[in-house]
Amino acid sequence: MNKIAVVENLNVIFGNFYAVKNVSFSVDKGEIFGFLGSNGAGKTTTIRVLCGLLPATSGNVIIDGTKFTAGLENIIKRKVGYMSQKFTLYDDLTIEENLEFSACLRDMDSSTYEDKKSQLLKFIDFKNDTNQIVGNLSGGIKQEIALVTSILHDPKIIFLDEPTAGVAPAMRDKFWNLIKKLSESGKTIFVTTHYMDEAENCHRIALMRSGELIALDTPGNLKKTTYNKPMYLLTAHDAESRKYLVDNSQDFFEMFAPYGLHYHAIISEMLDEDQTLDNMKKYCTFQKISPSLEDVFIKLVEGDR
Numbered sequence: 670m671n672k673i674a675v676v677e678n679l680n681v682i683f684g685n686f687y688a689v690k691n692v693s694f695s696v697d698k699g700e701i702f703g704f705l706g707s708n709g710a711g712k713t714t715t716i717r718v719l720c721g722l723l724p725a726t727s728g729n730v731i732i733d734g735t736k737f738t739a740g741l742e743n744i745i746k747r748k749v750g751y752m753s754q755k756f757t758l759y760d761d762l763t764i765e766e767n768l769e770f771s772a773c774l775r776d777m778d779s780s781t782y783e784d785k786k787s788q789l790l791k792f793i794d795f796k797n798d799t800n801q802i803v804g805n806l807s808g809g810i811k812q813e814i815a816l817v818t819s820i821l822h823d824p825k826i827i828f829l830d831e832p833t834a835g836v837a838p839a840m841r842d843k844f845w846n847l848i849k850k851l852s853e854s855g856k857t858i859f860v861t862t863h864y865m866d867e868a869e870n871c872h873r874i875a876l877m878r879s880g881e882l883i884a885l886d887t888p889g890n891l892k893k894t895t896y897n898k899p900m901y902l903l904t905a906h907d908a909e910s911r912k913y914l915v916d917n918s919q920d921f922f923e924m925f926a927p928y929g930l931h932y933h934a935i936i937s938e939m940l941d942e943d944q945t946l947d948n949m950k951k952y953c954t955f956q957k958i959s960p961s962l963e964d965v966f967i968k969l970v971e972g973d974r
């Protein structure tokens with residue numbers, strides 16, 4: 670069996686609000702599975718169900734061959750690692766104390782714990798004192814230690830809920846190298862992020878909107894299939910031209926999104942493309958481009974502009 674997680678018709682309802690609505694997907698062993706969507710899309714809620722921390726209202730969840738049923742929560746919890754979005758470590762405890770605490774929660778015996786601890790500290794290349802108070806660590810190091818606490822018990826699938834939010838770019842890269850190494854060693858990574866450059870590293874991406882799964886594919890396929898019209902990179906000649914383009918964007922474009930000082934644009938369906946581009950030469954240069962993952966996100970998650 671090459672599926673590590675299977676989710677069928679999952680619903681999570683709070684009162685009469687569907688936080689997760691009829692969601693089905695499966696995750697392959699060893700995959701880096703990206704779970705994307707705006708705030709409130711239902712990502713954390715789904716993860717909490719898959720970790721056995723929140724009961725589903727209805728639907729099936731199977732993790733590593735075990736179907737979720739009341740009473741089996743502890744078996745599930747042993748199979749999964751979870752790095753939560755808000756809480757990761759106790760700030761007023763040392764690194765050592767945080768690691769020990771996680772090991773205790775997982776009922777690890779002390780020799781397995783010591784082995785795993787030194788192996789994983791080496792894995793994240795941590796050479797400093799583990800008797801430091803966690804509250805004094807930088808955001809990036811703290812997240813790496815949190816990753817260690819979530820995989821001490823050697824889970825097959827690891828859920829990382831916005832693990833790099835607010836982390837400095839260089840440290841985000843370092844964290845993603847760890848994710849890739851874990852995946853290469855056979856672990857499955859289920860990860861949420863708001864950074865599209867990070868999402869590019871995922872084997873497949875699921876996109877959530879208002880509790881519903883609206884797309885699931887590789888980054889390459891999502892970029893190929895989301896738009897069926899050519900996209901252009903526009904660069905305005907000067908400030909005046911830029912203002913003209915922005916002011917008239919509704920008339921010319923069916924998509925017009927700022928990218929630094931440039932724009933990604935799709936010519937309106939109502940207009941003749943060649944003629945419009947020709948008219949535009951007065952205001953900007955343009956170059957045909959492939960959509961970015963950001964463009965995919967804009968169209969599918971935020972809706973057409």
Ligand SMILES: Nc1ncnc2c1ncn2[C@@H]1O[C@H](COP(=O)(O)OP(=O)(O)O)[C@@H](O)[C@H]1O
Pocket residue numbers: 683688706707708709710711712713714715
């Ligand atoms: N325990 C809860 N009770 C009521 N509503 C909740 C609860 N947990 C989450 N929600 C709501 O469910 C929706 C999805 O939340 P969440 O899964 O945290 O989204 P995401 O992680 O994608 O930002 C949000 O509107 C949130 O307010």
Ligand SMILES: [Mg+2]
Pocket residue numbers: 712713714754830
């Ligand atoms: Mg969340």
